[in-house]
Amino acid sequence: MRLLPLDRCQPGVILGKSIYHGNGKVLLTKGTKLTNSLIASLKRFHIYTIYIEDEQSEGIEIVESLPEPVLMEAMEVITHGITNIVELNTNHSNFHGMMKSGRVIRSFQKIFRDILVSLKDNPTALNLLATTKIHDNHVYTHSLNVAIYACQLAIENGLPLKSIEDIGLGAMLHDIGKMYISPEILNKPGKLTQDEFHQMKSHCQIGFDILRKVHEIPLTVAHCAFQHHERIDGTGYPRGLQGEEIHKYAKILSVADVFDAVTSHRVYRPALLPHKGLELLYAGVDTQFDRKQVELFKKCIAIYPQGMTVKLNDGKTGIVSNYNFHSAGRPQIRIIKDEEGQEIKPYEIDLAAADYLTVEIIDADPLLYY
Ligand SMILES: [Fe+2]
Helix, strand or coil: CEEEEHHHCCCCCEECCCEECCCCCEEECCCCECCHHHHHHHHHCCCCEEEEECCCCCCCCCCCCCCHHHHHHHHHHHHHHHHHHHHHHHCCCCHHHHHHHHHHHHHHHHHHHHHHHHHHHCCCCECHHHCEECCCCHHHHHHHHHHHHHHHHHHHCCCCHHHHHHHHHHHHHCCHHHHHCCHHHHCCCCCCCHHHHHHHHHHHHHHHHHHHCCCCCCHHHHHHHHHCCCCCCCCCCCCCCCHHHCCHHHHHHHHHHHHHHHCCCECCECCCCHHHHHHHHHHCECCCECHHHHHHHHHHECCCCCCCEEEECCCCEEEEEECCCCCCCCCEEEEEECCCCCEEEEEEEECCCHHHCCCCEEEECCCCCC
């Protein structure tokens, strides 16, 4: 199985993984032979890459970071939960509202515990590309992705269970204030005006004000919403906090938040590949992001996800076939083309093995996310 940009898919290719709607329903089942009209409708749904089965990638299995049912349920909980909290906030709380908010928070906690258990049971590098979903609303999918990254990062930090759960809840709700920002601003292609940027920035304060009023939500969770755009050197917002003034949970969240934002496709810009997203985080170490968090994050994520096409410095082309957990930048590669770009009988090399120390990945499929 391998990842392929939809633009390069020819009719007749076999879908390697099912494609889901954001609500958890299957849109196309794996094994489907794609036709011109199916490819066209996937494009209309803003699907940019798919997993396909072909001869060259036979036997490459993509390891799921999280089981599909957990992801789908999490999506549902987040979508309903955020809507409910916003509704309760608008209609002012009463006894009924308090009961309801209690239920909502418990549903968040339950699903987050499922995510936590799955991550602990399956200690592989996170590869959130492994699920092809149609994203109707960025706030919901982004919140789920940030929760998964932040959860793994909290585990890597060796934090106690209660802290991990609070970070998870904070991650799932960190952008709740965006529900009050107009979609025109949220999805605006190009630069925001000063006034629009001012409105955009207000989502942190709005989120904090909503969350701190919910009885069942710890104040540290509300601070995740308040502080996730603060930066180490004080250039963040809304308060321009610096270094140690920023809560540890917010430092974890900001790394997870930025990584997911830049590696996700938006209508106004293409996504960065994971290794480029990581470079961007490293560029901001000590100024924007906490060094320790960026370094721990590198250990959690699949920099070169399985199925991705890569070019090596010896001119050969290959597909990432397996991930080396302790050597993130040096996965196992199935070589499929020689230096001249001619297809060859595929063979495997392990970049983490000493024999190949001089071989490096110099490029990953630049079209993958367009
Ligand atoms: Fe945000």
